[in-house]
Amino acid sequence: MAGLANSFGRGAMTNHFNDYKNTDVFLVIGSNAAETHPMAMKWIQRAKELRGAKLIVADPRLTKTAAHADIFARHRPGTDIPFLLGIMNYAIQNNLYHKEYIANYTNASYLVNPNYGFQDGLFSGAGEKNGKFSYDKNTWQYQKDGETIKKDFTLEHPNCVFQLLKKHVSRYDIETVSKITGVPKDIYRNVCETFASTGAPEKSGNIIYAMGITQHTYGTQNVRAIAMLQLLLGNIGKAGGGVNAQRGESNVQGSTDLAMLSHLLPGYLGVPNATKHTCLQDYIEKETPPSGYWKNKPKFLISLLKAFYGEKATKENDFCFDWLPKVDGKNRSHMGIFQEMLDGNVKGLIAWGQNPAVGGPGAQFERKAMEQLDWLVVVDLFETETAAFWHGPGADPKNIKTECFLLPAAFSFEKEGSVTNSGRWIQYRYKAVDPPGEAKTDTWIADKLFKAIRKEYQNGGKFPEPILNMHWDYDKPGHDEPDIAKIALEINGYAVGENKPLDSFGKLADDGSTVCGMWIYTGYWAMDKDFKVAKCKRRSREDSGLGTFLKWSFSWPLNRRILYNRCATDPQGNPWDPKRALFKWNGTKWIANDVPDYNSKIAPEKSAQAPFIMLPNGNGRLFANGLADGPFPEHYEPMESPVSNIISKQQNTPCASVFKGDWAKIAELGDSRFPYVATTHRQLEHYQSGAVTRNTPSLVEVCPWMYVSLSENLAREKGIKPGDEVWVETIRGKIKCLASVSPVVKPLTVNGKKIEVIGLPWHWGYQGMSTGATANDITPAVGDGNTSIPEYKAFLCNIRKA
């Protein structure tokens, strides 16, 4: 998400699943769509059939997606950046990039501070701050003439972004990339040629990724590399193009939109910082950019405060800004919380639809951390491993004093509400059956829980005002369930005193006259005039032929189906490919097959100047100076790696988010005890930590056993036969499972050295109908420097017969 937001302005999939049918070349990297998103695979196959589209799959494992690839590049876990930068280098060297596109729509022409540099694997400004490595970003800034950024549209100036990029990626030639990744040169050349062919204006290339890209200590930079490649080839904003992040759950986009992440409020407004933002004015002044659509941020924040605190929020009291929780600069992400829990600083935990006892990095240590809790509330369908952490392997219930509560929750088919898919479509669905027994909907549980907490605070407590004064009016007379329509209306937004949903966030105000729980969804609850239902309830199959389906549900923002779609045409408004025209300027107005993600009331040449409307300068970022670990991606080895970094002296990313204790132990380079590379993965039959699927008989049947994939070569060396029990061991512990021996994984030749790779599905635990070892018991607790996402996808191990 951070990688996308820093490149394009929004942390979301740019296109949507149906649009895949418009693609000419797919690059699926770090995603196994056939298993994890079978319905996405349908559209990939349609493009192959209808357009003769080519499918490139880059993956360490021969996945079910790779089975359908025209080109399958087997690359070593953790080497996505060289793989992607190599394609950029090939496109630049062979003049295959989309020059008109990058000159107009990206920051390729911007001039960067002449003191910017890159040496020995580090960018200029490397230094230490508070005992930790960090970059001083002064030299990463643009050259300015007053307030205007200096540009060179010929892209020839040695300090322009394009020339800096060209120089940066020039080190990633086919030979070098092949040495790092283990992909044979001829296959890699074929990848480069095929994907770079989409740099032609009339072609569309689509990059699809998932957790194989993000779960690395440089996951954000992996995403950046994808975003940059797509900008370079002019593939953003077009039908059939895009950077398509396939989310790991049906509603993970929705929960991210609604502030699942610890540093965000709903609608991607940053959580205020306790020292930096002492009052509302502080926040507004420091966090509102002077240009780009985010200049409206105060309207969104104040409308949100009105949603939180209702009538209590007035101009005089800063709309109760002081009542908002603030961050304090400490790591409040998943690993940060568990580190605090291990240290005994967290007293209570509500695990709501989450199963860290299986899903967390170094899960065995996370279970240990839970033993420090005074109380634990789990809201789930079944008694998950988290709910039963006290009788997991190695736990002694006699010594655990944690008071545990398990609240039975309703399943998705047992409740009503909207779900936001990867492609940002907010689709409303109705209840199919009643929840069984005492199971309740999440809204019911949240409503009752909040009311009970508020009751407690009525007898006093620390800082009771935000709780006592929270606007909480969701009751439905005569019903036990909260009124979902009231919740939806509040999220959508309305004018104070009127009960009507607003149809655009353009109508939100910063004077307290509007209420809005999440500005990016505004309009989804507004009535569709033709269908007489809220827009997210629409189900019309009417279509332009491009698969935008503008009257099916509602896509945020404002029903725009393809983001940054100003880039679908040239600056004059002519579509790059007339056969897949999202828009066309007819001389006086736009002919549209999508909702414009730009100001359509101004001349095309004018809107072309800032097609990425959420970014302050309006241009897509080939060079991004907002991230902690560099304006360009650079290859570093995973924290645990069997080989030295051959591209620079810097072995690992200097910015990784590191933790302390046993769960954060890292095997050193060349540790002979752990010679093999391991990666974790999902598979079709099971979902996440298996909390539901390992309790569903027909799904247990189709994959009942935890296993490890190893190559025929490694099995021979170790005397392991198919179905044998084996130990898989890392510096953090060992697990026992069954061996699946097949060419799904194969040794790779990395810089002349043979490296074995093994694959571990992470769906198993000790609860449910199908039990098995938890792969995450042995994964490392080390994360990305920007987002703290753990490095699940590349670590070192040993394997031996049990």
Add this chain to the structure above:
Amino acid sequence: MSKAVLVDLTKCIGCKSCQTSCKQWNDLPAIKPQFDNTLSYPAETDGYTYTTVLHRTTEKNGQETLRFAKRQCLHCLEPACASACFAKAIQKTPEGPVVYNPDLCVGCRYCMLACPFSIPKYDWESVFPQIVKCQFCFDREGTHDRIGHGMEPACVNACPTGCLKFGERDELLKEAWKRINKYSKYIKHVYGEKEAGGTSWLYIADVPFETFDFRTNVPNIPLSTYSHDYLKWSPAVFIGGGALLSALHFYTKRRNEIAKEKDKNHDINA
């Protein structure tokens, strides 16, 4: 006119939707199969499973790849199982499906021996065991019917990629050859066009059918023509054969129980 399904293995992504939707539609119980190295679960159709998706690694263009094949009763045009069944418990319907009627079955299991594709299975664990095989969702009088109600089979309905296509056999056969002639990737063979005199399920693929152990040496004439002459002896053989097979049943059951005991000791969570 008879109903058929065209299975285009080049479109199969191994998602097993056909397999689980079959279980659900037909109210079949789930079991916990043995470990299988290819991760095909169950590795073969069994007494509780009409259909399973086989996973195989193979080589194509010098690189390893994966292919998947849904396996179930092929619903022969002239089924050997039906001709072997003196009790008329298995019959070929004019609509296409080869259906089994447990009320008529005497449990002789000749159908299992007769089938050239080794499809019919027996639910050995039941008190009154039955033959188990795909019914093509045809059960006009019963609760599991789809085809009789003008719907496509549950598996076809669940397939997300168009790998399975339901229709009239002659039309699907034409389409199969059309695809084969249009795209060079296909091997030039429609499995089921001629095998055993022709089947209602037709397969096309871009890898040899031997990859999935599909029998390619099945005669092209209906096997029922062989069986007719011998069938008259069935009642006599039934009495003796039944006794023998019952004995075999107790032997296998005991053997399975011993195997299960072993499994209990085989605790993978240790």
